[in-house]
Amino acid sequence: MTQPSQQTFALPTLTAMVVGSMVGAGIFSLPQTFGRVTGGLGALIAWGIAGGGMLMLAFVFQTLSRRKPALDAGVFAYAKDGFGNYLGFASALGYWTVCCLGNVSYWVLIKSTLGALFPVFGDGNTVIAVAVSSVGVWTVHFLILRGVREAAALNTIVTVAKIIPILMFLVFVGFGFKADIFAANFWGGADAGGLFDQVRGTMLVTVFVFVGIEGASVYSRYARKRSDVGVATLLGFAGVLCLLVLVTMLSYGVLLRPDLAGLRNPSMAGVLQAVVGPWGAVFISVGLIVSVLGAYLSWSLLAAEVLFSAARMETMPAFLGAENRNKVPFAALWLTNLLVQFFLIMTLFAEQAFLLALKLTSSMILLPYLLVAAYALKLAWSGETYVEKPEGRVGDVVRAGLATLYTVGLIYAGGLKFLLLSLVIYAPGTALFILAQRERGHRIFTPVERLLFAAVAAGAVLAIFGLATGRISI
Template sequence: MTQPAQQKFALPTLAAMVVGSMVGAGIFSLPQTFGRVTGGLGALIAWAIAGGGMLMLAFVFQTLSRRKPELDAGVYAYAKAGFGNYPGFLSALGYWTVCCLGNVSYWVLIKSTWGALFPILGDGNTVVAVALSSIGIWVVHFLILRGVREAAFINTVVTVAKIIPILIFLVFVGFAFQAGIFAANFDGGPGLEAEGLFAQVRGTMLVTVFVFVGIEGASVYSRYARKRSDVGLATVLGFLGVLCLLVLVTMLSYGVLPRPDLAELRNPSMAGVLRAVAGPWGAVFVSAGLIVSVLGAYLSWSLLAAEVLYSAAKMESMPAFLAVENHNKVPAAALWLTNILIQLFLVLTLFAEEAFLLALKLTSSMILLPYLLTAAYALKLAWTGETYAQQPRERNGDLILAALATIYAIGLIYAGGLKFLLLSLVIYVPGTILFAIAQKERGHRLFTPGETMLFAVAAIGAAVALYGLVTGLIRA
């Protein structure tokens, strides 16, 4: 049988992967999410910190795509190359878990949005809603099995389609913007008098993690890039475009409704803002845009999740069967395992809603480890001078960018709090079974001495988290 030619993505497709991965459900809830914890000043500071920190991370991905072009799996490959096999595995496991849980939340949100018209769907976790979502999971699954190029093309089309409603929202809200309302909201206004500015800004940090997850989309797919230089450029261009949309949606909303009213909006809160400006059709319009956006993000994250498992298996940190491809060069085994896990999580929403919501909160914490290890690897390269023999003048600039990205990632872990850091270990430690299988089937030693110590610390943290959950010391 003739094998299909190697699929290659041009710069626009790679940039669409970044935008498609980042623009999901989060942007549609920004007015309520920010309005609940801060005013206009706090929001400006939060976006300045988050935008600056994530821009440093985007530059890190751009730098690593040039410095280490042979590393074709983004966050996972960088973590392994910089810090060893087990940290690389943890990065892959964390990233894959975020993809899977995020995809479950997308289906729940879609059905919850439709639930406003069809009560049988409830909040997205009724039997009918789960059944319809399950059909959607497997329709997308078989679409991707037909070929990554075809799925990526559809993702590009959907990305364009979901940006249009956001742009229309910005036009209407921009014309309705009132400086007086914005000024009254600037310091937070009624209800936030006791909250200091620092507390207001900290309250938004994990929100920004959710909306920026996906910035590494082009990096994960670097093995498909037509030109290696396109990977870093696509990351930066996609990030800057999305950042502009996020800031505009947030700040313009403060000029339409008082902050307490924003805080009380039902999500997707962009619908409530546009309803206040344009009437009932505005809510319907935004809800339709959300569904398109979430479906596009779901496709992006399905591709990313399978790619991470496949790449980790190829680099011998996941069981070998996950490296199996079908005749269309799609990582079929990784895709099957990904969608089976998504299906299981979806079914669990029927029986363990609180546990599911807790797991969703963990996704913001779990993505921080892959980001931190990526930034730290770039910092390590610049510090040691590896790959800089031919361009020594670039070393100091890259060192500063990597250091700032690393500090930002550490700051996010602090903002998230010790609770979620410990609870994330409840997923990382049992997931190490996959790593043990991979090491055994290849005849490798399970851990190096340093990895043994790392696993021991993680296991202790997981035990503390479990104890806290059982005794009630740790709550969702």
């Protein structure tokens, strides 16, 4: 039996992976999300900070793809190489958990959108909604099992399809833009609070819409040319940033801020309806479903790839490194979708726990990003990889330093509560790390890692105690 040839992705496919991963449900909710907490000036400042911080992170991924070409698993591989096995594992576990929870939220959002037309779907967490979502989960699962290249090709098609309604939204809203309404929204109004509070209120929102910037880096082992990884990251980032800013700012010229804040999500539908009539809401709802399905495919691929790569680098249990004859990491894919299925079922019985898990995604994704930025800073500061190629070292120090400060600032903005609650996932998840170390005969923890795990476990206990006593609330 002949073996499949090595699959490779060209620059357009890698760029589509970045765009497909980043453009999900978040962009369709921006008018209401921003309108609830800030005016036009606060939004511009927030996007300036977020865009600058994420641009530095995009440069970090580009630099690392050149400086460390052997590390072809992206986020996880950089953390492991820079800070040891346990922090590398934590990065992989956190990133994988974010992927799984994001996938669950996509299905819930699709069924909630359909619930406006078909009450049987409710808010996306009825028995019928979960059943239909489960069919979707396993349909995509078996599609991916046929081959990563086929799934990636479909992702490219879906990415193009979901950008079209967003572009059409920008055209129609651009024609309906009113300067007097934009001016009235510019300062936010007396009920919006001070400018600092307005900006801070939007910062964690920007984390969600930028998650996926590392899409090309995660798939760097498939890149036809290594240089395409960094280029795809920057191209995808620049394109998505333009879309995010335009959707947000043009909406301030259509409806007054209180009206934007009161829109039902997906709030882009309400904005377009205000310009063109009821058909605009339907048009955006269809675009949302296409967009979310495309993002779901991207994140399913990313989740399985993270587990597979972690297993191949001996940080996850070995069985997760198994591939089928189509070179698909089937064991990692099965574990991913079993967890997605479990969380879907839990939405029937534990809505508050599910919402809590969704809120944790913003906190959990920041640790992998922080470790990547800190790794790039460590390389540039120490001079590793710069002996033979010293060009650009000072610039790399500055960019990596700014990316590190940005991610630390976001962790601070998220608050201690969500940092503690994220440890509730990291602590028990460490069992996978212990299993992986034991089956390979490795020492489980170094002395420093032992102290780190003790702190993680203590934080998890503290968080559970806080939840039980009511001192920590959702």
